[in-house]
Amino acid sequence: MKVVIAIDSFKGSLTSNELGDSLETGIKKVYKDAEIIKVPIADGGEGTVEAMVEGTKGQFIDINVHDPLMNEIVAKYGILGNGKTAIIEMAAASGLPLVPVNKRNPKETTTYGTGEVVRDAINRGCREFIIGLGGSATNDGGLGMMQALGFKFLDKNGNELGQGGKILGEVAIIDDSEIMEELKECKFLVACDVDNPFYGPRGAAYVYGRQKGADDNMIIELDNGLKHLAEVIKNKYGKDISDLAGAGAAGGLGGGLVAFLNAILKPGTEIILEEVGLAKYLDNADFVITGEGRIDFQSVMGKAPVGVSKMAKKYGIPVIGIAGCLADDADATHDYGIDSLFSIMNYPITLEDALKPENAKKFVTKNAEEIFRLIKVCETKFTK
Known part of the structure; x- marks a missing residue:
């Protein structure tokens, strides 16, 4: 048997x-x-890191990062048994449960901490990444994550912008001259089980913004910001992420990963079963x-x-x-x-x-x- x-x-x-x-x-x-x-298996959501690390005899890493409101916290991620693949749940550093209900505001929350996790894994020698999306407190199109990796986002006057969804509509210049050199060697697989586009009626802001603390006016502002950012990205990199299935996942992080890091979006289960x-x-x-x-x-x-x-x-x-x-x-x-x-x-x-x-x-x-x-x-x- x-x-x-x-x-x-x-x-x-x-x-x-x-x-x-x-x-x-x-x-x-x-x-x-x-x-x-x-x-051990998972579908890319909660429990994925544990299942993958234990299943491949890898290791867990605890590091100090910033939460969605830039407070210091400890986040956990995993390095698989091959020693070169990091598996990260974005919610570990940028998840909704990390933000008290009365402080939820996607104009302010950022994915910066998720970028810090990726940066740490790169410094430990990882060049392959599996990132699980879902449960985010953010709607910043992934800009915070990219800032942690060395990207700078400037307004029309050349001033460097801050954090959160509020900067989406102000981005005029993407400066990637000081990004981590190792990013060129990295490959990103993104576990994404939704097909929402970057913006629009089914986009990140309209579908998920309210649960993150946005009111009607803020949802419109965030959606317009994502639309603006998509145009800036298209002009800079020649990539149109506006209608890409899954681009709206995790407050637009799915689209940001594709645009800035050439990530591939795939169903979480498909990625996990292949990996194990x-x-x-x-x-x-x-x-x-x-x-x-x-x-x-x-x-x-x-x-x-x-x-x-x-x-x-x-x-x-x-x-x-x-x-x-x-x-x-x-x-x-x-x-x-x-x-x-x-x-x-x-x-x-x-x-x-x-x-x-x-x-x-x-x-x-x-x-x-x-x-x-x-x-x-x-x-x-x-x-x-």
Whole structure:
């Protein structure tokens, strides 16, 4: 029996690695000699750094950076086991939870801290980057991040501009003469699971600005600023990011990364599964186990479990889905390669108790055991 476990974390409860260990314990109560291969995965959002670093035996780095309001904080990122690839969640330095509700103002907030993280990784020898977008407190088009890397943005009088979304409409000159020399050697992959353009009705400001503290007038101002910046970028670099799918992610950081650093935007799950090399573990596997905290109709929209199931189906491998919660519409995943679904909940319990790691581990282990007991019964019956 060969089982590949590629399961996303149960947010707020168990990491991908902890789930893998619990599932292995349950399986081996039935198939003691089973070959279990655990591949930590994520979809580019919360938990991605942990899954990738642990999965490649890399290292975590804690550094002092500036938060969206330029206060000093400690942010964590990862360097993968190859020693040259940094994996960064922009929310670690520029995320919305870092800003108190009464201080949220995308005219002031900046992605400068994310740039500081990239700069630190470059100084440690990294030349390949995976950056996860999402959960930002910012709407600065990535200008803050670029400032941390040596870019300067000047107004029409040649004066250097400050921080935040308020400078978008004032940028007249992009000065890249003093950027980090090493940037020319760097490659950036950006995990982006939204298709919003840079500006407009579906752009960064209109769709995400309000949750970051913008009122109606500010949203219009920010949107006009992004439109202006896109034109300045086009004149400087010949790149039109205005309608680029994903350019509006993280307050326009997606577009800024493409414009200034030649980044490539790809679905997070696609990047992660390629990076961990899931395909190489699937040969001759009998089952694949995947899942996440909650499986519902949204799981088919770029989430990690369906990415795993699609890959497994190319090899003709049955896929078992495990979740803390199965929504009524979870069966939509059957059309995307997940053959059977199981919730780990064995009896009524409060959400608070269900999220406790010790309870979740117990439930995962027990359900894995029972699933594979059934498999063994079927194997015995139908191979007679």
